Amino acid sequence: MANIQVSTKINGDTYEFLCRPDETLLEVLRDRIGLTGSKEGCASGDCGACSVMLGDRVVSSCLVLGAEVEGQEVNTIEGMADGGNLHPLQRNFIKFAALQCGFCTPGFLVAAKALLDKNPDPTETEIRYWLAGNLCRCTGYDKIVRAVLHTAEEMRGQARG
Numbered sequence: 001m002a003n004i005q006v007s008t009k010i011n012g013d014t015y016e017f018l019c020r021p022d023e024t025l026l027e028v029l030r031d032r033i034g035l036t037g038s039k040e041g042c043a044s045g046d047c048g049a050c051s052v053m054l055g056d057r058v059v060s061s062c063l064v065l066g067a068e069v070e071g072q073e074v075n076t077i078e079g080m081a082d083g084g085n086l087h088p089l090q091r092n093f094i095k096f097a098a099l100q101c102g103f104c105t106p107g108f109l110v111a112a113k114a115l116l117d118k119n120p121d122p123t124e125t126e127i128r129y130w131l132a133g134n135l136c137r138c139t140g141y142d143k144i145v146r147a148v149l150h151t152a153e154e155m156r157g158q159a160r161g
Helices: 025-033 088-095 105-118 124-133 142-155
Strands: 004-010 013-019 051-054 057-060 073-075
Touching: 004 025, 013 025, 025 051, 051 105, 057 105, 088 105, 088 142, 105 124, 105 142, 124 142
Parallel strands: 004 073
Antiparallel strands: 004 013, 051 057, 051 073
């Protein structure tokens, strides 16, 4: 199997790499690029731990081939903060204790940011529906939903402490 040369933008930076035709985007991100925030939880697209943005879509990077991102933009959890400044979602996940072991947190944050980018005023039901593809074994989801609701209010300038 011959390697494939790929050029893409990841978190705003251009990357060129060689990958096997059967190598997933998750493998490329973790093993070739060194971005280990996305996690492999199931390798079947069921858990959301490996969620990244591919263009304007949330995808399970375990189901996308590395070669498929040629010429596209990928955004991962590592690109969410602005330097040392956490994104409001990251701050509020901490504030609302919306994480425990942290394994699923990057996927939840990527998906929640995608939701707020598309809908800055989601209802609780919309948040739960949007995040349904992300599984957490620790939190029970309520704190995650509260953190997303508070972030939406904060980003609209309506947060109440």
